[in-house]
Amino acid sequence: MAAAAAAAAAANLGEDQFLSEELPSVLWGLDPVFSAFPRLYVRDIQDMPESIQVPGIYFYNSHPVYRVDVLGKVVYKREREDFFCYGVDDGTGVINCLCWKNELLKGGEDPHTRDPKPGFCPRSRPCVMEKLRRAQHNRCRLEIGELLRVRGLVKTSRDKQREILASSYYKVNDPVMSVQIAWMMEVPELYRQCYDKPLNSTSTALNKAKGIILDFCEEKSVNRFRPYDLQNILQPLVSSQLQTTAADQQPVAGPSACQQLCQLLKEALDTLEKEGFIYRKVKSQDQVYNVTTQDKDLLIAVKCIIREDSAKDKYAVKGCHILHILSAVRQRYSLNVSRAALERLLSFLECSSDIISTGENRYTVF
Incomplete structure (x- = not known):
């Protein structure tokens, strides 16, 4: 009894911990994985915990997932009147895939063994339908050992096993294993670049x-x-509310709403400045930021520099290089103009047909 109670307590603790770490459902749409068909390994699909907030949504490393993309070998098959049931093995595990039949496949008769009707004309419309039926049969009716690609919803069956309810599926012809090799190279990279990196709500707020x-x-x-x-x-x-504990609803240590706002604003301005959207013409205690493409004085200064120097023999043919323009802008206008800001401004001027690009990082006027 004591062991059972301890196990139950541990299960409840694990559930409470997952609930505290689970991303609020209103933020799921900010995760690009949620809108895609992530190419997850079968092992990870089977091990994903289900959401406490919304049944049918699962989490891989804090990423909300409800549909997947799987490629693997068929290791077992069952056929019913309306659907096929394929067991797909991708090397990490086997998952059951429920694949609904198309209308052309219903009826159970193999189009390759069907005898043509008397008086059948090969140019008639039934001939076209027969070709479609055969093509559909070849793509969707698989045998054990053949390669299958499935996209669909992740579901939990009655016996608590994960399965995929296919929205699309087809047999993959891969005689030289080029598709499988490409898949084995792409999926680990997706894990490194996306799936294994948890969604950062702080970076999401920063982007917003x-x-x-x-x-x-x-x-x-x-x-x-x-x-x-x-x-x-x-x-x-x-x-605007302070963080509280679930036990006694008392405020806990942490930054206030005002401090969070100031920190978010500072990080957003720093990022925009690094990306060249804004800059500070004069750095002083009175923090004034200039919007790069809205600063008319900067626009005039850059156009004058390009116009004057393009007339010189040195730049008449190839145009002015961006580093030359940047040096001249810093001498004549402001030392604080960054290359990122200048690149953004030059792109804006080029879109406005005020200047033209003569080569890589070189510009001149009409």
Whole structure:
């Protein structure tokens, strides 16, 4: 009895821990894995815990998953009137795949063994349907040992086993194993670059903050601003309530809502500055940021530099190199203009037909 109680307590603890780590459902759409068919190993599909919030949603390393893409060998098969049931082995495990039959496959008769009807004309419409039926039969009716690719929803069967309810499936012809080799090279890279990296809600908030700031500057035609001008528009991203414990509802140690807002704003501005969307013409205690493509003085300065120097023999043929333009801008306008900001500005001017590109990182005027 004591052992059973301990096991139950451990199970409850594991469930509570997973619930505390599970991403809120309102944020699932921010994860690109949620909108895709992730190519997960069968072993991981079988081991994924199910969501406490929404049944039918599973989690791999905090990524919400409800549909997958699997490639493997057929190791067993069952056929019913309306569907095929294939066991697919990808080398890490075997999963049951429920594959519904197309209307052309229903009836159970093999089109290759069917006798043609008397008076059958090869140019008639039934001939076309017969070809479609045969093609569908060859692609969807597999034998043990053949290669199958399945895309579909992940479900938990009545006996608590994971299975895939296929939305699309087909036999893969791979005589030289080129498809399997490509798959074995791509999937580990997807794990390294995406699946094994947990979704960072902080970076998600940062991306949303960057988008809000850029939209604000574009809609209001803002050419310069101070950080406190943006605090109100970022306020919805930060919860105004302090973190509380579930036990006694007492505040716990941590940054206040105001501190979180200031930190988010600082990180968003730093990132936008590194990416060249904004820059500071003069660095002082009075933090004033200029919007790169809205700064008319900077636009005029860059166009004048390119126009004047393109007339010189040295730059008449190939145009002015970006490093030359950057050096001239820093001498004549501001030392704080970064290369990222200049690249963004040159792209803006080129789209506006104010300058043209004569080669890699070289520009001139019409």
